[in-house]
Structure formats: C-alpha cells, structure tokens
Amino acid sequence: MRMIVVVGARPNFIKIGPLMPALIGAGIDARIAHTGQHYDASMSDVFFSDLDIPAPTWLLGVGSGTHAVQTGTAMMKLEELFADERPDAVLVVGDVNSTLAGALAAAKLQIPVVHLEAGLRSRDMSMPEEVNRLVTDQLSAMLLTPVREADENLIAEGVDAARIHFVGNIMAESVLRNLARIEDRVPAALGELESGGYVLATIHRPENTEHPERLAAVATALSGSPLPVLFPTHPRTRPKLAQAGLTEGAGAVHLVDPVGYLDMLALQRDAAAIVTDSGGIQEEACMVGTPCVTVRRNTEREITVHIGANRLVGAHAASISAALREALAGEAGWTVPERWDTEVAARVVAALESGIVPPHGY
Numbered sequence: 001m002r003m004i005v006v007v008g009a010r011p012n013f014i015k016i017g018p019l020m021p022a023l024i025g026a027g028i029d030a031r032i033a034h035t036g037q038h039y040d041a042s043m044s045d046v047f048f049s050d051l052d053i054p055a056p057t058w059l060l061g062v063g064s065g066t067h068a069v070q071t072g073t074a075m076m077k078l079e080e081l082f083a084d085e086r087p088d089a090v091l092v093v094g095d096v097n098s099t100l101a102g103a104l105a106a107a108k109l110q111i112p113v114v115h116l117e118a119g120l121r122s123r124d125m126s127m128p129e130e131v132n133r134l135v136t137d138q139l140s141a142m143l144l145t146p147v148r149e150a151d152e153n154l155i156a157e158g159v160d161a162a163r164i165h166f167v168g169n170i171m172a173e174s175v176l177r178n179l180a181r182i183e184d185r186v187p188a189a190l191g192e193l194e195s196g197g198y199v200l201a202t203i204h205r206p207e208n209t210e211h212p213e214r215l216a217a218v219a220t221a222l223s224g225s226p227l228p229v230l231f232p233t234h235p236r237t238r239p240k241l242a243q244a245g246l247t248e249g250a251g252a253v254h255l256v257d258p259v260g261y262l263d264m265l266a267l268q269r270d271a272a273a274i275v276t277d278s279g280g281i282q283e284e285a286c287m288v289g290t291p292c293v294t295v296r297r298n299t300e301r302e303i304t305v306h307i308g309a310n311r312l313v314g315a316h317a318a319s320i321s322a323a324l325r326e327a328l329a330g331e332a333g334w335t336v337p338e339r340w341d342t343e344v345a346a347r348v349v350a351a352l353e354s355g356i357v358p359p360h361g362y
Helices: 010-025 045-050 067-085 097-108 128-139 148-156 170-178 212-223 238-243 261-270 279-288 302-306 317-329 344-353
Strands: 002-007 029-034 089-093 113-116 142-145 164-166 199-202 229-232 253-256 273-276 292-295 310-313
Touching: 002 010, 002 067, 002 097, 010 029, 010 045, 010 089, 010 170, 010 279, 010 344, 045 261, 067 097, 089 097, 097 113, 097 128, 113 128, 142 148, 142 344, 148 164, 170 261, 170 279, 170 344, 212 238, 212 273, 212 317, 229 261, 261 279, 273 279, 273 317, 279 292, 279 302, 279 310, 292 317, 302 310, 310 317
Parallel strands: 002 029, 002 089, 089 113, 113 142, 142 164, 199 229, 199 273, 229 253, 273 292, 292 310
Antiparallel strands: none
16 A cells, blocks of 8 residues: 655654554554645654654745645645645644645545544534644545544444544553653753742633733743743744733743653653643643643543543633632542553554545545
C-alpha cells in the first residue's frame, strides 16, 4: 500500500510520532506531506527532531492566512501532489485546516481518505475545528476513533459502522512512549521554578485571544494564582496578553518562549496543575497525571472531564480561579480511558490491513 500522510500543525506532528514507525514496519509505503500550516522552527521543526519523525517527502509551504485562504491553498497544493502520486490512500490526522484540505483534495480525486482521530465532537459550530471534523468524517472511507463515544457520534451521523475502527488515542501512545526520554529532563524554560511548585498555562484559541474581555479574565485569574505561573507564549500572542494586562512579572506569571514537545511534556509532568484551552494538552495532562483546567465553552475531549482529570470552565476570572484551586487541592486518582495505551499505532496498522472500503462510486 502506498499512502500519503498529511500533517500541518503541532498536534499532527505529535500524533504521527508513534504512527510512522508502525506503518513503515508493516511494509506500508507511507510518506509525509507537510503543508506548512505551522512553519516556524518553534512550532514545526523542533517536533520532528524531538519525536524522530522521518523528514517530510513534500514541503508545501502553505503558511498563514484566514481559514479559507489557508485551507484553499493547502487543498490546491495537495490536489496537485495527489494527482501526480496517485497513492492508494491519504491519511489525515486530527482537525486542523490541513486535515480538511487533505480530505477534500483526496475525495475529489477519488482517493480513499483515512481519518485518524475521527468522531470527536464539541457540538459548537463556531469552532473552525468542529467544521473540519464534521466534513472530514463525512468524506472518509475509514474512520479511526480515539474513544467509544466517537463511534456513537459517527453512527448517529449516519456513518456506516463497518468503516469505523476504535483504535484508541494515538496522542496517549506518544506520551507513554516518550516518558522514559524525559525522566531526568529539566527544561531551561523552568528557570528558578521548582518541580511541583508552579502552574503551567497555555492559551491560544481565538475564542479567548480574540475577545479582550475573555483574555482579561484569564489574565486576572493567572495573575492571582496561588503558585507561580509558567506561560510558554508565542511572540505574536504577547501583545494581546499585554493589552489584557498580562506581562512578564504580572503577579506571579512568567512568560517564556514556546518549547518543544519533550520539554513541554516534562513541564506538564512536573506542574502542580495546568490551565489551557488546547485540545491535545487536555489529553497529555490526563496521561502524565497532572490536573487540568480547560478555559473553553465546551470540549471535544469530554472523556477527560468525565474521569475527573479535567475541569471545564468559561473565561470568567472567578470561575477559573475556583477551578484552579480545586485542581491544586485534588489528587490525580483518575483511571486512564480505554485504549489510551502503547498499542494504538498497531491497531491502526491492523485496521488498514483489514482493507479500506472505498466510498460508493470510487
């Protein structure tokens, strides 16, 4: 089988870390097409080196832009690539714009689409990722799900159960396979902070950063944290944080540059709690045993809330502060969800070897 694996952003890189060796080890000719949705070293190159991912065969250089511009540009470049290469299948990952572009381009060329991390739903159509998830799943010939609830979502939407394979969470496998590599790792970003003595924060979603009142609420809560806050922040986000009142030294907040995957994993492991709006970090926090507070209206990672690893709150200073205090006072006694283990990539391979049923008309 010849397969092109489409990636474009940080979450994609993490998920293909354990996947690529499994595909290649099974004799699948899998090669990576990197759209360049995330293109600077801090958001792209460092993840390939940290995770020992094979270098992309194709670098498409899509870059930034509006959702329509980014998705359309990626779709045009991927269509040209797929038409030239004619792979047996295209595998797309997660819910970023590159995921949707890969699915659309492949489907238009009648190339079967395999979606890894299918079926997750926030039920919030204001989220671009939700639109990407819904459309990608409807275009996919094979849907690889991370949780059983995702299977239920897909079946309720009319997807043929024969196309759905519950493989588990590939993000969880990436965490588990890299824990040994960070056993003695002390990230430089930690500075003078001590293990277990800080809160880790990551806020980047437009629902927070594009609304000054919400970002100000986050800033107020973090500035009043009972523990120092370590906040890896992209330079382009810092001016917005400054406008919201969050600058270096605001309360106990330490703003630092973005960090690579292994450093971020070590920071999550050693934090007393995490405040985030990232989908992937909700899962990673669950795996490393650190309580999480998610600042969003909703989450497609509902299972992390159900098992007690995560607290979902809106962007209100009092709510965030209360949830953070609860997280710091609680214990990490949750049970990891089913099939969040080191066999996810092997199940993906088994699903592929069982045969991809192309959609009607292919």
